[in-house]
Amino acid sequence: MATSVFLLFLPLIFFSSSSSSTVDRSSRASSLSVEHADDVLTSRNGIFSAGFFPVGDNAYCFAVWFSEPDSEGNRTIVWMANRDQPVNGRKSELSVLKSGNVIITDAGRFTVWSTDTVSESPQLLTKDMKLVSSRSQWNFSSGFYKLYFGDDNVLRLQYGGPHISGYWPKPWLMSWEAGRSIYNSSRIAFLDPWGYFSSSDNFNFTSADYGERVQRRLKLDYDGNIRLYSRNHRMEKWTVSWQAMSEPCMIHGTCGPNSICSHVPHSGRKCSCLQGFKIRDRTDWSLGCVPEFNLTCTTNETGFLKLSHVEFYGSDFGFFPNYTIGIV
Numbered sequence: 266m267a268t269s270v271f272l273l274f275l276p277l278i279f280f281s282s283s284s285s286s287t288v289d290r291s292s293r294a295s296s297l298s299v300e301h302a303d304d305v306l307t308s309r310n311g312i313f314s315a316g317f318f319p320v321g322d323n324a325y326c327f328a329v330w331f332s333e334p335d336s337e338g339n340r341t342i343v344w345m346a347n348r349d350q351p352v353n354g355r356k357s358e359l360s361v362l363k364s365g366n367v368i369i370t371d372a373g374r375f376t377v378w379s380t381d382t383v384s385e386s387p388q389l390l391t392k393d394m395k396l397v398s399s400r401s402q403w404n405f406s407s408g409f410y411k412l413y414f415g416d417d418n419v420l421r422l423q424y425g426g427p428h429i430s431g432y433w434p435k436p437w438l439m440s441w442e443a444g445r446s447i448y449n450s451s452r453i454a455f456l457d458p459w460g461y462f463s464s465s466d467n468f469n470f471t472s473a474d475y476g477e478r479v480q481r482r483l484k485l486d487y488d489g490n491i492r493l494y495s496r497n498h499r500m501e502k503w504t505v506s507w508q509a510m511s512e513p514c515m516i517h518g519t520c521g522p523n524s525i526c527s528h529v530p531h532s533g534r535k536c537s538c539l540q541g542f543k544i545r546d547r548t549d550w551s552l553g554c555v556p557e558f559n560l561t562c563t564t565n566e567t568g569f570l571k572l573s574h575v576e577f578y579g580s581d582f583g584f585f586p587n588y589t590i591g592i593v
């Protein structure tokens with residue numbers, strides 16, 4: 266019974282592996298306890314494991330990960346159930362109810378997550394699913410970025426920080442100029458085991474290492490880029506074989522509010538604060554900068570500041586390529 270439920274949430278549509286991935290219950294018990302580290306489900310082919318994963322002090326999330334650790338011995342998380350509501354390290358459980366519903370209860374008291382399934386038949390993936398980035402490399406809570414099919418059937422990346430804005434495909438292009446089709450409403454995307462990705466809006470790509478690999482995964486990283494990772498051997502380091510954005514500064518919100526993102530060869534980008542602002546949190550640029558002044562409503566103390574060689578990407582008043590500015 267649990268099989269269909271886990272399969273449903275496991276790979277989403279963007280995950281592929283050379284072999285099929287049915288999930289089998291390792292024990293006959295109808296619940297898993299956070300207190301038993303060996304309460305882990307393993308898929309029949311051994312590739313995936315699921316169980317409670319520590320995300321902080323006495324905080325656990327029910328997650329699915331690759332059974333084989335990476336070269337540093339860390340687990341590669343594929344999916345998390347209660348990412349925004351971790352449970353207590355004692356008495357929390359994942360239970361499969363007779364109705365088919367799967368629930369996670371915090372410290373044996375209230376339900377923090379459920380599949381809302383009411384029968385044993387598997388649910389289908391819906392068009393309304395979205396992929397949401399993590400908050401940071403080590404914080405798996407919902408982050409600022411999402412990958413989803415828009416109302417116009419186009420697969421998009423969107424920043425949802427203090428302001429909401431799309432940055433992929435390029436915001437100033439019409440869908441057809443970006444090579445996307447708005448006419449196929451099936452809203453399906455898939456990655457095949459060899460590294461070919463195809464989406465119903467006509468977007469497609471082939472990974473740099475196209476061909477046989479042991480494992481591949483497509484991930485919306487916390488920095489707002491989608492990357493395809495692959496590894497040849499299970500204990501190997503994951504390498505990037507494709508990414509959506511080659512220039513990090515084109516990712517909206519990457520340096521947070523009131524900041525400037527500058528291109529830097531090799532390392533990618535450099536963040537700095539606008540004049541009169543200071544960084545909010547030195548360890549996290551995505552929070553941006555805060556004013557060092559107190560905003561007043563006195564007209565003689567406010568005005569506009571001219572910034573050279575800077576663009577407000579995606580929010581231009583106008584875009585004039587190869588344009589001669591008239592000399593007045």
Ligand SMILES: *[C@@H]1O[C@H](CO)[C@@H](O)[C@H](O)[C@H]1NC(C)=O
Nearest residue numbers: 335336337338339340402403
């Ligand atoms: C492995 O995970 C720990 C935290 O769980 C982290 O501190 C460490 O940097 C990770 N190692 C690598 C190489 O990512």
Ligand SMILES: *[C@@H]1O[C@H](CO)[C@@H](O)[C@H](O)[C@H]1NC(C)=O
Nearest residue numbers: 320321322400404405406407
């Ligand atoms: C992770 O990020 C969320 C959202 O910003 C925050 O509420 C939470 O405290 C963070 N968790 C840790 C362990 O830092």
Ligand SMILES: *[C@@H]1O[C@H](CO)[C@@H](O)[C@H](O)[C@H]1NC(C)=O
Nearest residue numbers: 449450451453463464465466
């Ligand atoms: C829509 O996209 C899907 C997936 O790419 C494809 O199988 C289907 O044939 C497309 N439909 C039309 C009408 O083009």
Ligand SMILES: *[C@@H]1O[C@H](CO)[C@@H](O)[C@H](O)[C@H]1NC(C)=O
Nearest residue numbers: 443444445463467468469470
């Ligand atoms: C893949 O993308 C290219 C460029 O947009 C397009 O010409 C081609 O038709 C696409 N292929 C498929 C199978 O959709």
Ligand SMILES: *[C@@H]1O[C@H](CO)[C@@H](O)[C@H](O)[C@H]1NC(C)=O
Nearest residue numbers: 541555556557558559560561
């Ligand atoms: C802003 O206002 C606060 C409280 O009134 C004051 O303590 C602070 O010194 C002011 N800062 C500046 C830069 O004027």
Ligand SMILES: *[C@@H]1O[C@H](CO)[C@@H](O)[C@H](O)[C@H]1NC(C)=O
Nearest residue numbers: 561562563564565566567568
């Ligand atoms: C702005 O005007 C107020 C009142 O007219 C005056 O007290 C203040 O000094 C002026 N500030 C500046 C920066 O000129």
Ligand SMILES: *[C@@H]1O[C@H](CO)[C@@H](O)[C@H](O)[C@H]1NC(C)=O
Nearest residue numbers: 584585586587588589590591
């Ligand atoms: C820019 O416009 C001029 C005049 O319209 C044209 O001769 C030139 O080829 C254009 N340059 C580019 C790079 O498009």
